[in-house]
Amino acid sequence: STGSSAATTATTPTALPTEEAIQILLSPDGYYNYLGISKPAPEAMGLKYQAAMEAGGGGSGSTAEGGGIDLDQVKKNYRRLSLKHHPDRKTGDAETFRMLNRAKVVLSSAKLRREYDLVGLDLEDDAEEDNHHEEGNNNTTTTTAKSEKDGEGNDNGEAHQEDAGKDGGSSKTETVMGHLASATLAAVLQVVVRTGMMGLVSVVISRYTILTFLAMGVLTFLTTRMYTTLKKALGPELKLNLATMKDVISPMVIALGIFAMYRGRRFIAGASTTNDAGADSAVAGDSTTDAVTESVIQYVEWTWTFLFGETLVMISFISNSFENQPTALLAVFSAISFVLSLWLRGRFWRYATILGFEGIIAILVVMAFPIMEMILESIVDEKMRKVGEKIRAHDIRMKEMLKRKKQESGSDSR
Secondary structure, eight states: OOOOOOOSSSSOOEEEEEEEEHHHHHTTTHHHHHTTTOOOOOOGOHHHHHHEEEHTOOOOOOOOGGGGGOOHHHHHHHHHHHHOOOOTSSOHHHHHHHHHHHHHHHHHHHHHHHHHHHHHOTTTHHHHHHHHHHHHHHHHHTTHHHHHHHHHOHHHHHHHHHHHHHTTOOOOHHHHHHHHHHHHHHHHHHHHHHHHHHHHHIIIIIHHHHHHHHHHHHHHHHHHHHHHHHHOOOOOOSOOOOTHHHHHHHHHHHHHHHHHHHHEEEEEEEEEEEEEOOOOOOOOTTOOOOEEEEEEEEEEEEOOOHHHHHHHHHHHHHTTTSSSSOOHHHHHHHHHHHHHHHHHTHHHHHHHHHHHHHHHHHHHHHHHHHHHHHHHHHHHHHHHHHHHHHHHHHHHHHHHHHHHHHHHHHHHOO
């Protein structure tokens, strides 16, 4: 019989009345106690818990190898109890049956069972997860009557529950760190993409006339289409302002920056004068020389016009990454873009250096977050284990106190 004592060895479970069954299931390690399943070794949960168990007379009990449990015994005991607690039975109750299903799912999943063993309570027993499991439990409960005749349970329903327990067993730490890692990596990759686009515009497109005007034409066409779509969406009654036209103006700003970079790279024609003095005419005291003027064409890689265009395009790329751009933030973007443009100057290797640095950051993010997740999970597990030790010790003390009071009241009645 599974009473209120902290049982640690496998026993044959006995269905109890609803209130008593719920009390046991909600008590520390109640899933083990009510289903009559051996708990993992107390050594795995801390020395304080082991001492409390010995003081309370609970004993250590035998467990499966590696601290596991007998899953076949879990299924067998679950079937026995589910026959009594099914809501369609006279002795059944929907809440007790729901908690019994949850206990079976937790004990059948190594991950959920590990989290349950830390505190001895089911912290993940939320309504959404229970509804999800109840869908699979309908098939299980409809065939409980058949199991009395042929001795077979609903394996499909139990397999569904086990799969659901495995899928839903991710801890809060893993969820938070996973979202944080995904957001950080997405931000880094977005920066890498925009840096690559900026390098393509600065190094390649603005260098060639055909590419420059082709890009300006595409951006102009994109601006007109966006303006037409926006005007239809807002309707004729609403007036367009700077806030609503921000996304429409952005392609034209980029086109202006590309043209400025194109004009910043140009050929400059100049004259170079040299003195041509032959050996026959170079006589003593004669300073007369023949001046020769040559036409020189020089290609300029960088000018202040190019700096203006590169800064303008960079500001547009950065500001488009944010939905709301306050004036102060836009000023910061402008300063950062100006400083970077002064250093980059449309040089391929400088853009390649930045891309390489951003790639290293992305690799570090991929490598660092799993390590951070392991460290954080170990810290959380240690804290939860200490909480579980205190909960179990307090539960043992309360049971001992109630036992003494019951004995005292019995002796007084005599």
